Amino acid sequence: MNELNTRLQGKGNFVHEMYSTVKAFRVKLKLFSRQLGQNITTHFPTLETMAPQMMSTEKYTNMISSLDNEFARRFADFQKLAAEFDILSSLFTTDFEKVPDDLQLELIDLQCDSNLKEKFQSESIDKFYASLNESKFANMRKMAMKLFVLFGSTYICEQTFSTMNINKTKQRSNLTDVHVQSLLRIFTSDMQPEFKQLVDNFDRT
Numbered sequence: 001m002n003e004l005n006t007r008l009q010g011k012g013n014f015v016h017e018m019y020s021t022v023k024a025f026r027v028k029l030k031l032f033s034r035q036l037g038q039n040i041t042t043h044f045p046t047l048e049t050m051a052p053q054m055m056s057t058e059k060y061t062n063m064i065s066s067l068d069n070e071f072a073r074r075f076a077d078f079q080k081l082a083a084e085f086d087i088l089s090s091l092f093t094t095d096f097e098k099v100p101d102d103l104q105l106e107l108i109d110l111q112c113d114s115n116l117k118e119k120f121q122s123e124s125i126d127k128f129y130a131s132l133n134e135s136k137f138a139n140m141r142k143m144a145m146k147l148f149v150l151f152g153s154t155y156i157c158e159q160t161f162s163t164m165n166i167n168k169t170k171q172r173s174n175l176t177d178v179h180v181q182s183l184l185r186i187f188t189s190d191m192q193p194e195f196k197q198l199v200d201n202f203d204r205t
Helices: 002-008 015-037 058-074 082-089 101-111 114-122 125-131 138-148 154-167 177-187 195-204
Strands: none
Touching (some): 015 082, 082 138, 101 138, 114 125, 125 138
């Protein structure tokens, strides 16, 4: 659970990546439950140290099954988006006949473009979709944007409050809300300033 929690709280996680992590965790739970039902304790070293006559795996099997059911309940809404997650992350291996009608022709164009395929493999997934031609791949971009706005916010929230605490000290109590807002935007954003454009604009004024 701690490992899962750490992975989900990482920086820059999109929902399809987080869903894959949860999906893998649930598969592991099913494996644990099945193996414990057969008294196989390979993944439970503490149980392996117990004498066979003292070991009762039934309660652990029930606990794991309950945990898996709870995950299924809590992530039911994301299960409905699973097909779109697959399209988003496996663009060039997805069967175009099995995607929604409005994406089929665009997906064929994408999969037949060797330059885009190379770009998909070398760039981050969000940058790749942002670079797609707006008129040629309008529906594909629309689907991607809908999914990209779903992202893990725990890391950003913690980073924001940490930054605010650092900057709102007694020695810096004269900072206005506008100053703090600007500082938070800088510290929590990956945007790179366009210094050349800023200088050019300044020179023209």
